[in-house]
Amino acid sequence: MSTFGFLEYEDASPQVKAVYDDIRAARKTDYINNFWKAIAHDPVLLKRTWEDLKATMAPGALDTLTKELIYIAVSVTNNCQYCIYSHTASAFGKGMTPEMFQELQQVIGMANETNKLVTGYQVAVDARFQPPLSAQK
Amino acid sequence: MSTFGFLEYEDASPQVKAVYDDIRAARKTDYINNFWKAIAHDPVLLKRTWEDLKATMAPGALDTLTKELIYIAVSVTNNCQYCIYSHTASAFGKGMTPEMFQELQQVIGMANETNKLVTGYQVAVDARFQPPLSAQK
Amino acid sequence: MSTFGFLEYEDASPQVKAVYDDIRAARKTDYINNFWKAIAHDPVLLKRTWEDLKATMAPGALDTLTKELIYIAVSVTNNCQYCIYSHTASAFGKGMTPEMFQELQQVIGMANETNKLVTGYQVAVDARFQPPLSAQK
Amino acid sequence: MSTFGFLEYEDASPQVKAVYDDIRAARKTDYINNFWKAIAHDPVLLKRTWEDLKATMAPGALDTLTKELIYIAVSVTNNCQYCIYSHTASAFGKGMTPEMFQELQQVIGMANETNKLVTGYQVAVDARFQPPLSAQK
Amino acid sequence: MSTFGFLEYEDASPQVKAVYDDIRAARKTDYINNFWKAIAHDPVLLKRTWEDLKATMAPGALDTLTKELIYIAVSVTNNCQYCIYSHTASAFGKGMTPEMFQELQQVIGMANETNKLVTGYQVAVDARFQPPLSAQK
Amino acid sequence: MSTFGFLEYEDASPQVKAVYDDIRAARKTDYINNFWKAIAHDPVLLKRTWEDLKATMAPGALDTLTKELIYIAVSVTNNCQYCIYSHTASAFGKGMTPEMFQELQQVIGMANETNKLVTGYQVAVDARFQPPLSAQK
Numbered sequence: 001m002s003t004f005g006f007l008e009y010e011d012a013s014p015q016v017k018a019v020y021d022d023i024r025a026a027r028k029t030d031y032i033n034n035f036w037k038a039i040a041h042d043p044v045l046l047k048r049t050w051e052d053l054k055a056t057m058a059p060g061a062l063d064t065l066t067k068e069l070i071y072i073a074v075s076v077t078n079n080c081q082y083c084i085y086s087h088t089a090s091a092f093g094k095g096m097t098p099e100m101f102q103e104l105q106q107v108i109g110m111a112n113e114t115n116k117l118v119t120g121y122q123v124a125v126d127a128r129f130q131p132p133l134s135a136q137k
Numbered sequence: 138m139s140t141f142g143f144l145e146y147e148d149a150s151p152q153v154k155a156v157y158d159d160i161r162a163a164r165k166t167d168y169i170n171n172f173w174k175a176i177a178h179d180p181v182l183l184k185r186t187w188e189d190l191k192a193t194m195a196p197g198a199l200d201t202l203t204k205e206l207i208y209i210a211v212s213v214t215n216n217c218q219y220c221i222y223s224h225t226a227s228a229f230g231k232g233m234t235p236e237m238f239q240e241l242q243q244v245i246g247m248a249n250e251t252n253k254l255v256t257g258y259q260v261a262v263d264a265r266f267q268p269p270l271s272a273q274k
Numbered sequence: 275m276s277t278f279g280f281l282e283y284e285d286a287s288p289q290v291k292a293v294y295d296d297i298r299a300a301r302k303t304d305y306i307n308n309f310w311k312a313i314a315h316d317p318v319l320l321k322r323t324w325e326d327l328k329a330t331m332a333p334g335a336l337d338t339l340t341k342e343l344i345y346i347a348v349s350v351t352n353n354c355q356y357c358i359y360s361h362t363a364s365a366f367g368k369g370m371t372p373e374m375f376q377e378l379q380q381v382i383g384m385a386n387e388t389n390k391l392v393t394g395y396q397v398a399v400d401a402r403f404q405p406p407l408s409a410q411k
Numbered sequence: 412m413s414t415f416g417f418l419e420y421e422d423a424s425p426q427v428k429a430v431y432d433d434i435r436a437a438r439k440t441d442y443i444n445n446f447w448k449a450i451a452h453d454p455v456l457l458k459r460t461w462e463d464l465k466a467t468m469a470p471g472a473l474d475t476l477t478k479e480l481i482y483i484a485v486s487v488t489n490n491c492q493y494c495i496y497s498h499t500a501s502a503f504g505k506g507m508t509p510e511m512f513q514e515l516q517q518v519i520g521m522a523n524e525t526n527k528l529v530t531g532y533q534v535a536v537d538a539r540f541q542p543p544l545s546a547q548k
Numbered sequence: 549m550s551t552f553g554f555l556e557y558e559d560a561s562p563q564v565k566a567v568y569d570d571i572r573a574a575r576k577t578d579y580i581n582n583f584w585k586a587i588a589h590d591p592v593l594l595k596r597t598w599e600d601l602k603a604t605m606a607p608g609a610l611d612t613l614t615k616e617l618i619y620i621a622v623s624v625t626n627n628c629q630y631c632i633y634s635h636t637a638s639a640f641g642k643g644m645t646p647e648m649f650q651e652l653q654q655v656i657g658m659a660n661e662t663n664k665l666v667t668g669y670q671v672a673v674d675a676r677f678q679p680p681l682s683a684q685k
Numbered sequence: 686m687s688t689f690g691f692l693e694y695e696d697a698s699p700q701v702k703a704v705y706d707d708i709r710a711a712r713k714t715d716y717i718n719n720f721w722k723a724i725a726h727d728p729v730l731l732k733r734t735w736e737d738l739k740a741t742m743a744p745g746a747l748d749t750l751t752k753e754l755i756y757i758a759v760s761v762t763n764n765c766q767y768c769i770y771s772h773t774a775s776a777f778g779k780g781m782t783p784e785m786f787q788e789l790q791q792v793i794g795m796a797n798e799t800n801k802l803v804t805g806y807q808v809a810v811d812a813r814f815q816p817p818l819s820a821q822k
Binding site: 581586600610617625640651658670672674 | 718723755759762787789792795814
Binding site for chain 2: 031071104
């Protein structure tokens with residue numbers, strides 16, 4: 001279910017098929033998940049989103065699993081059920097252990113709590129935390 | 138600046154001083170940042186929050202820097218300026234490089250975008266992503 | 275399903291019936307959607323919300339469809355499923371084309387992404403963007 | 412002010428200068444606003460974000476001003492001050508009148524209110540609003 | 549500072565003056581706070597918002613102070629600085645003690661934390677919590 | 686349904702059973718709701734969250750029902766369905782009347798609306814609302 005329904009491979013234009021093929025190759029599976037089939041009705045968005053996501057989630061200064069954890073942290077904070085479900089499954093597939101999942105949730109919970117304590121107590125930023133930061137020079 | 142002002146060490150009760158001492162020892166610095174001095178007017182909250190945070194952010198299945206990155210991801214998504222400023226400074230102090238910071242922001246941005254595309258396109262969760270997940274067994 | 279169940283027309287007080295009648299007249303349909311039947315247990319809220327909504331969504335400096343698009347943008351950002359579903363249906367009914375829907379989602383996604391990049395990079399506001407703005411004088 | 416400071420044109424690499432030149436050309440002004448100078452420390456992000464934004468905000472099925480209004484609606488809901496300030500200024504520059512601004516804020520306020528009434532009253536979605544929607548076929 | 553600047557009493561139309569007068573009478577002070585002077589450029593919004601707010605915050609089944617605490621809880625969760633500042637001041641003026649403020653912040657922090665634990669652990673709703681609820685009959 | 690499934694009493698370790706026993710004793714019911722059974726796979730989180738919640742929600746300067754109302758206000762604003770469902774049921778069990786529920790939702794809706802009007806109109810904080818506040822001294 002999605003606004004325009006799911007666009008299956010066999011019904012797709014060559015432009016969409018090319019993206020589906022690249023998803024399949026990159027993920028080493030024939031399965032195309034619902035998100036891509038939902039936005040494929042907008043081929044420009046499909047192509048751009050897939051290419052941006054592929055580049056963003058590739059290993060770099062941060063490894064792929066760390067990026068998945070960050071993705072989950074955002075999705076839980078935003079309360080995006082689809083994203084939590086799909087990226088939690090994906091993270092387990094990439095080596096997240098139950099212990100890692102548990103610590104991830106602990107940090108997400110704690111960060112959400114202290115974010116609000118800071119806000120509710122109207123705490124001004126310490127001068128030493130003001131950007132630009134010398135540490136990164 | 139904060140609702141009740143900042144409670145300085147010399148004005149604090151023995152109970153609060155004990156927490157401040159522990160913060161100083163754990164962080165190897167005399168500096169107590171504004172957040173703790175703002176909530177110290179509630180000694181029970183101060184003690185509980187510090188102890189929970191210390192335990193939550195300690196290295197475990199996830200290392201300390203990864204936990205800081207997750208913390209920043211939550212804080213940016215929640216738009217908590219104090220938290221972003223203090224934990225970004227903290228992460229640089231714990232070894233985050235500019236490249237890591239940049240990839241972190243890329244993932245946060247991308248996750249926030251796709252969270253909303255999923256939501257706007259009303260995408261139903263794939264059956265295979267439904268919990269409970271076999272991967273973690 | 276809703277906290278108090280749905281208050282149907284035949285079970286409603288004259289005060290609630292009058293609002294239902296006005297909704298039907300304004301929308302040229304006998305159908306009263308679940309939202310109104312859920313809040314009708316509070317007739318004061320029902321009446322005020324309907325009258326405010328009717329006035330707010332009426333054509334003015336902005337046309338009705340543009341207002342629906344803005345409503346959807348808020349609802350997607352807030353992740354309010356009911357609101358997304360009902361206003362997406364409503365917008366299609368008022369002339370939104372698939373192309374308009376697609377561009378709407380593109381802008382919502384992009385705005386959510388850049389909102390977070392701005393926040394994560396701790397960007398100070400340019401002096402020229404500070405209100406009050408000369409443009410509106 | 413921003414995490415890494417602002418990267419000025421004269422200090423930028425040819426790759427960054429090319430993006431700055433394109434921003435200037437597209438906007439018909441020499442002024443580069445802080446957002447771009449803050450993220451320019453990550454040239455890949457700079458280039459991708461600018462190109463995506465330029466394409467997304469271009470006139471299409473929706474005109475440019477309508478897209479700005481949607482952008483503001485997201486930014487207000489996310490409470491992103493920089494984004495509100497810069498896009499409000501931009502929208503006035505593109506022809507938003509005070510009356511349009513006022514109606515925009517009315518809709519944003521109303522949508523945020525009813526989003527929460529729906530949520531608090533736990534209202535189930537009407538069957539007729541369930542996607543996929545026939546209207547867009 | 550606000551988009552259109554602050555509309556002072558002496559510069560206001562009779563329609564706006566009437567609302568200002570009612571605010572002054574209801575609050576037993578000549579002071580009109582910035583919010584009202586910012587939105588007064590839209591007299592219809594000013595009047596409607598003031599009347600709705602006055603009715604909503606009046607003592608009823610819930611007393612005025614409890615309503616202020618709820619208002620603060622929403623504002624902290626939304627990270628609306630102006631709202632937190634003004635309603636915290638207002639709540640102290642209506643009898644909130646430091647102990648009440650502290651417990652309020654504890655509950656807000658805890659609720660934000662457990663909201664995210666529930667979400668991250670993908671917890672399905674217990675059948676007995678499903679509306680409609682028998683308790684309110 | 687939850688990430689790791691629900692940990693039932695008979696399958697639990699002594700450490701988890703001790704928390705379950707305390708929940709049952711404190712709530713005077715054998716029923717353990719899904720949230721606890723979902724997070725029980727992390728016994729440290731289970732114990733800490735239960736103890737913090739029990740202490741936070743206990744009557745103090747604010748009574749238990751007021752704390753439930755605040756909890757609901759946060760949960761509605763965060764759009765956390767599980768939390769809304771469980772705490773609404775809990776609040777009715779603790780004496781919330783339909784009239785109190787209705788006024789609660791009115792305040793939540795109004796606060797969310799005015800939060801956004803303040804933000805959209807870019808309203809600066811009045812000097813007199815700036816912390817630290819004299820009222821609490």
